[in-house]
Amino acid sequence: MLPRLRHYVTAAVTYRRIGSLLASAPKTGLYAEQQRQRGLVRVEGDEAADFLQGLVTNDIRHLKGNTSAIYCLLLNRQGRILYDSIVYQPSHNTFLLECDAARASQLERHLRMHKVRRRLEVEDVTADLSVWCVFDPAPDKMQLTQLSAEALYMNPKVQNEVTLDLAGDFRDVTIVEDPRVQQLGHRLVVPAATQSLRELLLGVKENTTNHTFRSLRYRLGVGEGPEELPSAKSLPLEANCDYLHGVSFHKGCYVGQELTARTYHTGVIRKRLLPLVFSENASEVSPDASVVDERGRAVGKVRACLGCHGLGLLRVEECLGAEKLTVEGHVVQTFRPYWWPLQAPKSKASL
Template identity: 45%
Template structure:
């Protein structure tokens, strides 16, 4: 009888082990081992614009796709966060600028992170719609500097950054996808070494500099996240094509904003035929590579950005996921459905890190 009880206990334990093996391996790889490696990189192609004034919240609310209530100080029915992903659209509902907006300790003051090549255009856009509101709009790239701290295999940076960074630094998980890493805003006198020391204090962690094949751009491309004017040319795509809805960057419950009508209509019809998707290349794409085609030669999309063996493509989703092979300039490439997309479509293997 004791032997039977022992066998039953072993069988039960083995069954529980089988059921949890996948989760266990994921925890082992991402928490026990992967969390010990962090890459700290200055975002040299991103700058900050400060927007300040008593009417700044309703002002931005009428220009962005997301809901400023998420960032607004005070008690609200919505969860308050330190940073929020959003987009500025033109009247036709096309994307002008992608951005991350940060709440600061100062009242009625926000920092807008944007591509440095359109910083002037963004400030002009804001001033155009400011009208007579008493709102200050200033470039602060001489005061603040944006950084990214990420784990190359996508594990979350697990540390109390509010304690580590102090009052002069904003630190927050990337508001789009947590596996992208932690966004850090520092004063311009902070160096890479300062941030490396800051994060290495959190435990047995190895902090590294970015390399050619392991950097933030490659990291984004593996997850299928476009950013800046190279990946999202102004006026060339719609917010849902850029996965703004999947990355928590658009509110379908707030009031009117510039470009809302078409965005809401597309959302409620439920038809978004093209989206930004990650590509794995067999041969690095040339700067002139544009079209992506099926084995039958049908063009189903265009390349929006490429680096080494990774790229972003604006693709017809159904045809892309239904094709075993795709081609760029006659060379094979493979499309992957990001794990963070909703599950209504067939999902391929999870994207690996560096």
């Protein structure tokens, strides 16, 4: 029987809203959006924590019960990304691994393959549970398209507090802050039968698509899922896993750890996932289209596009220093996300 997901909350939860892009930008309020493209795999048993510790890039010991979550990756033996995940711990020996819904069954098989004789259960529970996010989308799309690339980013020094008013029965709900970037808001794991959060959250607008949150992710430069982090091809540090608090360099061995650790300690990460801001709608841009500088040199590739926003795996130094970037004739800009460290963690890093 699936364990009940409990999260005891007070009457209100303080939520840090995104700083305004411009003084004249309207206050859009908080949005609630079901993440239909995300699934969940449950791992339960006395040995579950030790089992996951040997498979994920982050340290499972950082979890503090059902009040927190961690971001992590699962790698192949060559150190390439197989799955990106947010891990929840609804009870002491129970963990929920959020992943791309289309690959949840594959993740279940992957975990079972490594289970061997450990005393634990692994089950795809995507049909039983769903993931929602609650976030501030910032100004609407029309206003965002009128801003310069630099203005598209929230000023991290300007933060206002708003209150996320909670109501209703939360006995079967887990609510945590998104562990990647503060401006991604909160994530909720609720029973799949939940069609609306209106009875749980007061004053929150609901979206019927995933486009608003996806656009926010692109503006922040955060990748997710196999389309943006191609399976068995992407590298953890190029996907900013270190900047997103998704990898521990002190926990010990895990599958794929050697290449990641060696690159971090001795190498230079020349390419990273960066936000793209197009001068016009670029939804028709081809997957893996080349990003070209003013000299005609390819300096990266597009990973995803939605309207005027997208993600690209780019050569950081070349792209940030370029006078002009284009993709299939579209003018595009990129810049360093504000949430990146002001200085790289190592003196040898190129950022």
